[in-house]
Amino acid sequence: MKKSIPEDLWKAFFQGDRLACARLITIAENRKERVPELRDALANRLGRAVRIGITGPPGVGKSTLTSLLALGMADAGHKVGIVAVDPSSPFSGGAFMGDRVRMEGLVGDQRIYMRSLASREGHGGLSPSTPDVADVLEGFGMDRILIETVGVGQAELDVLECTDLVVLVLQPSTGDAIQTMKAGIIEAADLIVVNKADLPGKDVVLNSLRFLFGMGLTKKIRPVPPVMTTSAMQNEGLPELVAELEKLASVLLDSGRHADLRRARMEKEIREAISQCLWTAYDGLTGATKCIQEKARELVEKAESPYPFIRESCSRVRVQALDKEASNGHGA
Amino acid sequence: MAEQPIKVVVGKPGLDGHDRGAKVVARALVEAGMEVVYLGLQQTPEAIVAAALEEDADVIGLSILSGAHMPHFRRVKELMDQQGLGDRLLTGGGIIPTKDQETLSGMGVGKLFGPGDDPQMIVAYIREWVKEHPRA
Numbered sequence: 430m431k432k433s434i435p436e437d438l439w440k441a442f443f444q445g446d447r448l449a450c451a452r453l454i455t456i457a458e459n460r461k462e463r464v465p466e467l468r469d470a471l472a473n474r475l476g477r478a479v480r481i482g483i484t485g486p487p488g489v490g491k492s493t494l495t496s497l498l499a500l501g502m503a504d505a506g507h508k509v510g511i512v513a514v515d516p517s518s519p520f521s522g523g524a525f526m527g528d529r530v531r532m533e534g535l536v537g538d539q540r541i542y543m544r545s546l547a548s549r550e551g552h553g554g555l556s557p558s559t560p561d562v563a564d565v566l567e568g569f570g571m572d573r574i575l576i577e578t579v580g581v582g583q584a585e586l587d588v589l590e591c592t593d594l595v596v597l598v599l600q601p602s603t604g605d606a607i608q609t610m611k612a613g614i615i616e617a618a619d620l621i622v623v624n625k626a627d628l629p630g631k632d633v634v635l636n637s638l639r640f641l642f643g644m645g646l647t648k649k650i651r652p653v654p655p656v657m658t659t660s661a662m663q664n665e666g667l668p669e670l671v672a673e674l675e676k677l678a679s680v681l682l683d684s685g686r687h688a689d690l691r692r693a694r695m696e697k698e699i700r701e702a703i704s705q706c707l708w709t710a711y712d713g714l715t716g717a718t719k720c721i722q723e724k725a726r727e728l729v730e731k732a733e734s735p736y737p738f739i740r741e742s743c744s745r746v747r748v749q750a751l752d753k754e755a756s757n758g759h760g761a
Numbered sequence: 762m763a764e765q766p767i768k769v770v771v772g773k774p775g776l777d778g779h780d781r782g783a784k785v786v787a788r789a790l791v792e793a794g795m796e797v798v799y800l801g802l803q804q805t806p807e808a809i810v811a812a813a814l815e816e817d818a819d820v821i822g823l824s825i826l827s828g829a830h831m832p833h834f835r836r837v838k839e840l841m842d843q844q845g846l847g848d849r850l851l852t853g854g855g856i857i858p859t860k861d862q863e864t865l866s867g868m869g870v871g872k873l874f875g876p877g878d879d880p881q882m883i884v885a886y887i888r889e890w891v892k893e894h895p896r897a
């Protein structure tokens with residue numbers, strides 16, 4: 430495969446140059462076609478970092494907490510990467526990213542690297558490039574990666590796909606929000622934080638949570654997650670939160686679950702890349718895109734099922750055709 | 762492939778206390794399809810450049826109404842050059858006399874805008890500049 434990322438950029442990156450890291454993240458973000466090259470070069474440096482999603486409704490203090498968590502983890506000897514995702518406007522494609530306003534304490538801290546990402550075609554959820562950006566940060570030497578989500582809609586579930594642990598952040602007034610939260614995220618959380626404990630009303634949230642878990646409304650596949658309270662504003666409860674997360678991280682690593690999660694993600698990546706690759710080859714050989722367009726029009730007009738066409742198309746595929754293609758030099 | 766969005770870091774160095782102007786401009790940039798990292802009030806030049814570096818921003822925009830534009834622009838530009846960001850645009854706004862603008866321009870600072878200027882002028886200027894200065 431033709432290499433397109435300059436050698437000296439890699440060299441600077443591996444020597445710990447932050448601008449080189451910044452530029453490789455930009456490549457991960459903007460140049461999807463170069464991701465295989467990134468993966469090739471980074472693979473032997475990946476595997477040890479714990480990726481932690483920080484999710485929860487907007488305004489509960491995710492950015493403020495993330496910044497304090499990063500400092501706490503750095504003090505515990507870790508190098509911390511932060512990815513903060515903000516929504517892209519579906520109209521203009523632009524994005525306003527304000528998380529850094531709450532992360533001033535990180536300025537100039539060489540143990541921490543923070544990057545804002547717009548959700549782009551992630552449609553308000555996580556940016557599709559999030560895992561690749563996390564790879565670059567891990568390759569840069571970060572062993573804790575905090576991924577702050579947009580906190581609404583799909584992002585809550587997307588984050589499960591690319592992290593090892595999920596922290597759900599709530600605040601005293603989110604008692605009702607718990608009911609409207611995307612199904613699954615509460616059960617999926619490994620840790621729940623009720624932030625802004627300096628404000629009145631935290632018992633309401635704590636009671637809703639107790640009720641929820643106590644009623645057995647959640648699936649019993651996992652233990653009930655620990656619930657902690659913090660005040661990011663008054664810097665209270667942070668050492669305890671860092672300690673709890675580090676405990677979860679050690680269990681994850683020691684139990685082999687971390688490796689299982691990585692393997693599952695790798696399987697998915699391979700499956701998706703192969704389907705993409707096979708589709709591209711198939712489309713190139715048969716002109717399927719155009720053919721499907723015509724067929725769909727015809728089927729809709731006649732009110733017919735698409736499956737006879739699908740079955741016929743699949744039965745015509747022979748793997749030899751792709752072998753030949755690969756030996757002609759088109760393989761990756 | 763669709764063109765990648767322009768990334769702009771917007772900061773307010775110095776001690777003056779409100780950021781209405783900076784936010785209006787930031788909003789106009791977002792509506793023009795740019796990705797804007799907003800840093801907030803009272804940023805040091807060091808913090809602004811450190812953020813721009815981590816974000817790999819194409820553009821740094823400073824909003825300065827305090828009258829201390831000379832030292833701030835000078836220092837930010839100096840840090841940008843030192844840290845390998847000399848190929849990015851430094852622009853901004855404030856109440857900046859023509860004479861000062863000329864001095865800054867001589868140091869490699871881009872065009873500067875006044876409080877009365879239409880934000881669309883800034884949008885157009887940034888777009889044009891980025892188009893004329895493609896990065897490797």
Ligand SMILES: Nc1nc2c(ncn2[C@@H]2O[C@H](COP(=O)(O)OP(=O)(O)O)[C@@H](O)[C@H]2O)c(=O)[nH]1
Nearest residue numbers: 487488489490491492493531624625660661662
């Ligand atoms: N009272 C109080 N306010 C907080 C606390 N943590 C964060 N905030 C404020 O809540 C607002 C939103 O915080 P931010 O971190 O941006 O929330 P995010 O949208 O979830 O990332 C900001 O004004 C913070 O200063 C806290 O512990 N107590």
Ligand SMILES: [Mg+2]
Nearest residue numbers: 491492528577
């Ligand atoms: Mg935030």
